Amino acid sequence: MSAQPEPALLHSEEEEALRAAVRDLLTDHCDPAGVIARSESAAVHDVPLWKALSDAMGLAGLLIPEELGGQGASHRETAVVLEELGRAVAPVPYLTSAVVATEALLACGADDLLGELASAATVAALAVGLHVAPGGAFASVRLEDGTLHGELTGIADASAADVLLVPADDGGLYAVRTADATVVPQVSLDLTRPVARVALDGATGRRLGEAGPAVRRALRTGAGLLASEQLGLADWLLTETVRHLKERRQFNRRVGGFQALKHRLARLWLEIAGLRAAARNAADALATGADTDIAVAVAQAHAARVAVRAAEEALQLHGGIGMTWEHPVHLYLKRAKADSIAYGTAGAHREALAALVDLPAP
Template sequence: MPRAGTPHPADLLYSEAEEDLRAAVRALLDDRCPPAAVLAAAEAGRPYDAPLWDTLGRDIGAAGLLVPEKLGGQGATAREAAVVLEELGRSVAPLPYLTSAVLAVRTLLGCDPEAEEEVRGLLGRLAAGRATAALAVPLSTAPGGAPRPTVRADADGRLTGRVTGVAGAIGASTLLVPADSGLYAVAADAAGVRTTPVTSLDLTRPLATVDLDRAAARRLAPAERAAAAVDRALLTGAGLLASEQLGLAEWCLAETVRHTRERHQFGRPIGSFQALKHRMAALWLELVSARAAARNAADALAADSPDTPVAVAVAQAYCARVAVHAAEECVQLHGGIGMTWEHPAHLYLKRAKSAEIALGTPGRHRERLAVLVGIPSPTS
């Protein structure tokens, strides 16, 4: 791997190990997470499928991909995590992978785990799949745009405040809470902690409001280090979210092609109609570009490239829109059945729309990209 901070040639191809990981995750999700199961979980209001998470996180080892081996993880990179997220996007699986195995883990890795026993222990539990954690910031927070903490710590280290729009908080065992004096770990079931579900567009990634009233907490990092750790976690999350959006878009196109081959009108498959052919061909071209952007972001994160912020901004600005377009086309080209609750197309559209504003909107990432590459604002 190139030395951190040095240019490196991007490698967008999947390695044999990555393809093996994909095959294992896809086989698991095909068996345990079909659309009917996802719909049932959404109707039941379950935050995630705990037995499925045990298998993915613990047995396959996906929960610890980003955790170094010396800390109890797999010692893999963002490239492998991106492959898992592609498959999770393909099935819109109700699992806390992005929130726990990516955002929470990356935040903890920025808190000097070798020096802090509390951080090291929590990382080990997350990597082993024995616990889940959620970073208590609004899901809409973009890299480089984290607002001032809305939680304060008193002299006794107890936390008071409210954080809205937190993903992964429902069902998490630990909350990682940025406060005015640093980053704190709070047991989700501790006295003074209230997690209230809110009505979310995406039923497979529910949001919640977290209220803290003098909740006992353990400080993991001082304020300056905590801010850097959270921002790096948001950057990693945004870059890898592009892979989830890619997987979602690929499923939508594949399902649309399948449907238009089987659905007949006027004695022929509707997929043979020229207008529909053009729409699906145009979407396929968008997917090719989205794959390049998502893979480039994952590779840059894995290599700790100096171009990582640019790669992530490009990936999110593009892949978010492609995922929404693919989901919209999937609904529309399925006709009436695409609008029903029984067909899973609505789950993909809702995930695509919610992911479009998660970790920064496409517009926010375009603005950041302009700053990064030195393009002046039209109003400047």
């Protein structure tokens, strides 16, 4: 009898090795206390951690072809990295630069900038609001006499970027050095992924290509792989909550022994198992190009609710300690809530999914 092929959605040995390496690095350099301290400072982004991930491990170039200095890997490996970064709520611009901006540059064929990103010499950010869904309308700036003018708001990780990828009203996508723009921080619920207002007043930019296809590709990939980050958040929250309930005692009994709490955790585990399947399917669809729009819409229609529910359950079941600023649960809750509107709300993705499968509204 011939051996059965391995199911495509299972992680390969190489992917599991990548996961272990990233988790080890984050364990050593991204502990919860350090993330909390950094979130309270002006320097939110962890530059040494980013250099370790992007330069030492080469993860900034995972999606970039080898001939441009990247790793030539697929979205499956990138999803593994994002899951681990989500588990640590790592304050690094990986999703925004190594995924979203990279996909926009790949769509435009900007080989020189891709080489800079792969070598970790440059961080890029797509100057489209973090809330915009794939295929949604996005703001642009004015092109007047060859220079760019206008403001764009809600740009994630703009403060960490060296290059901004800016849509203009002529339909083009322009590369603008951040030094030629004014980046003003905005209030962000998620303390580990800051957003900013970008103002351009006569900035010069290099036209890379058509903004429409590039932005749509970038946002679709961002939405699909965001589900892996949300999976990492939810998985860490469940693991830590179970650990806490095994240690906490009430009425001389371990709290984790109460049947009602066991049922709540079991339901949450099942929801996270569903999210794991949806997130993995989205990553695989992005890698293979099979039913990509449907897989991304399914993943994001499900991911936000599960991640937020996991954070809310963790906050409640940790009791008083979970409400303190010293405990990291609040970082996960804020990231989960912010992620729930990033690259489109669950409702927007459900509407997109209904259109894709020709399912009319009741």
